[in-house]
Amino acid sequence: MKIHITDTVLRDANQSLAATRTTFDEFADILEVMDKAGYYSLECWGGATFDSCLRYLNEDPWERLRKIRDKVKNTKLQMLLRGQNLLGYRHYPDDIVRRFVAAAAEGGIDIFRIFDALNDFRNIEVALDEVKKRNAHAQGTICYTISPIHDLESYVKLAVRLEEMGADSICIKDMAGIMSPKAAYDIVKAVCENVKVPVIVHTHSTTGLAPMTYLKAVEAGCAGIDCSISSFSGGTSQPATEAMDYALKEFGYETGLDSKLLKKINDFFKPLKQKYIESGLMDPFVMGTETDALVYQVPGGMLSNLVAQLKDQNAMHLLDKVLEEVPKVRKDLGYPPLVTPMSQMVGAQAAVNVLLGERYKSVSKEVKAYIRGEYGAAPGEIDPELKSKVLGDEKPIEGRFADTLEPGFEKAKREIGDLAENDNDVLSYAAFPQIAERFLRRRKESKPVVFTYSIVKK
Numbered sequence: 001m002k003i004h005i006t007d008t009v010l011r012d013a014n015q016s017l018a019a020t021r022t023t024f025d026e027f028a029d030i031l032e033v034m035d036k037a038g039y040y041s042l043e044c045w046g047g048a049t050f051d052s053c054l055r056y057l058n059e060d061p062w063e064r065l066r067k068i069r070d071k072v073k074n075t076k077l078q079m080l081l082r083g084q085n086l087l088g089y090r091h092y093p094d095d096i097v098r099r100f101v102a103a104a105a106e107g108g109i110d111i112f113r114i115f116d117a118l119n120d121f122r123n124i125e126v127a128l129d130e131v132k133k134r135n136a137h138a139q140g141t142i143c144y145t146i147s148p149i150h151d152l153e154s155y156v157k158l159a160v161r162l163e164e165m166g167a168d169s170i171c172i173k174d175m176a177g178i179m180s181p182k183a184a185y186d187i188v189k190a191v192c193e194n195v196k197v198p199v200i201v202h203t204h205s206t207t208g209l210a211p212m213t214y215l216k217a218v219e220a221g222c223a224g225i226d227c228s229i230s231s232f233s234g235g236t237s238q239p240a241t242e243a244m245d246y247a248l249k250e251f252g253y254e255t256g257l258d259s260k261l262l263k264k265i266n267d268f269f270k271p272l273k274q275k276y277i278e279s280g281l282m283d284p285f286v287m288g289t290e291t292d293a294l295v296y297q298v299p300g301g302m303l304s305n306l307v308a309q310l311k312d313q314n315a316m317h318l319l320d321k322v323l324e325e326v327p328k329v330r331k332d333l334g335y336p337p338l339v340t341p342m343s344q345m346v347g348a349q350a351a352v353n354v355l356l357g358e359r360y361k362s363v364s365k366e367v368k369a370y371i372r373g374e375y376g377a378a379p380g381e382i383d384p385e386l387k388s389k390v391l392g393d394e395k396p397i398e399g400r401f402a403d404t405l406e407p408g409f410e411k412a413k414r415e416i417g418d419l420a421e422n423d424n425d426v427l428s429y430a431a432f433p434q435i436a437e438r439f440l441r442r443r444k445e446s447k448p449v450v451f452t453y454s455i456v457k458k
Helices: 011-016 024-036 050-055 061-071 096-109 125-133 152-165 182-194 209-220 241-250 259-279 300-312 317-334 341-356 364-373 384-391 411-421 424-429 433-446
Strands: 003-005 039-048 074-080 111-114 137-143 169-173 201-203 222-226
Touching: 003 241, 011 050, 024 061, 024 259, 039 050, 039 111, 050 364, 050 424, 061 096, 061 424, 074 096, 074 241, 096 259, 096 411, 096 424, 111 125, 125 137, 125 411, 137 152, 137 201, 152 169, 152 182, 152 424, 169 182, 169 209, 182 201, 201 209, 209 222, 209 241, 222 241, 241 259, 300 317, 300 341, 317 341, 317 411, 341 364, 364 384, 411 433, 424 433
Parallel strands: 003 039, 003 222, 039 074, 074 111, 111 137, 137 169, 169 201, 201 222
Antiparallel strands: none
């Protein structure tokens, strides 16, 4: 039996360990080797990469994707898409979602891993439909979490629903590394018994469970797992590609990976890791094993960003208190899975509660929008007192929030004007208006003026 291995070093591993700060130039020279290594796919786009390119790296994320595609000719390119949220932190109109998916497919994305933070699949319908129309692979995703309202039966129902929606495969996504080996075996086995499409398992090494979890998932029938080349593995990242490859082959599974090329890839990334450690970009905290995450369920990307935020506030001494507050806020909000954007919203609110010394003295606009129903249906009951404080007499939204939004592309095109050189620039602006506008303006101002002369023949 062959187990598909996706390497995440270009996206999730980078996001979890180094806050998505790797530039294209830093990894460009190893792409052609990665293309020959035998990976099922390379997760290289989506998640926080889009935002980070525009905000921190002064890179056009669309150009970054095209450059990767130019060098990776044979291996599937994969992205993480937040359903109606795309790569941002709010819901976008359907026309923006469809255009974005179409542009990503045209740019080279083969596999779209599509999720909704609340497992409210009304919020992935449009994106999934557009992926299918573009003849790309639509991977429907279940966000795994532990709570009094999440059980084996609920996960099976979600998987069946994804298959009914037309998903080509199903990913069980464990953002915080809290899925135990037993839970992985039970869920994968039950899901595989109830759906015909391949099942993929994604987890993080945060709690130290991940390698065992992967082995039991494979034993239960999963078709693929996510790993990262070893120098960018462990901690809040994924298990090491080389180690999982070695273990699986000993058990008689095929992976298709070339161990000699894996070593070459790892040797390439080793100095980059050292560079990040020395600069302070890669914090030792996110590189270790934190079994406390089994309690507070904070995913890797959220943890690295939370550490960075508290450092900016000179408040790292409050990290433990903030982490203790996270599950309390999560319970108040009806047990949403801690995945973007919910992880950022819950984490930021927990931090505010601790920093101000009073719970919900200030409620973020994002949390207010969530309570109003703008992100979809809460998995469980929202704390009545908090709900009353935020909504007052206002009634929450019951339908799909995107149905209330007017088409956005033409409006965005008018607003950004001649700063946009193409439709992809308009999509960047629609997704992140302020950040993209600053990027596009800087790009225009830095370009040299080209003079053209009209030669008149006499």
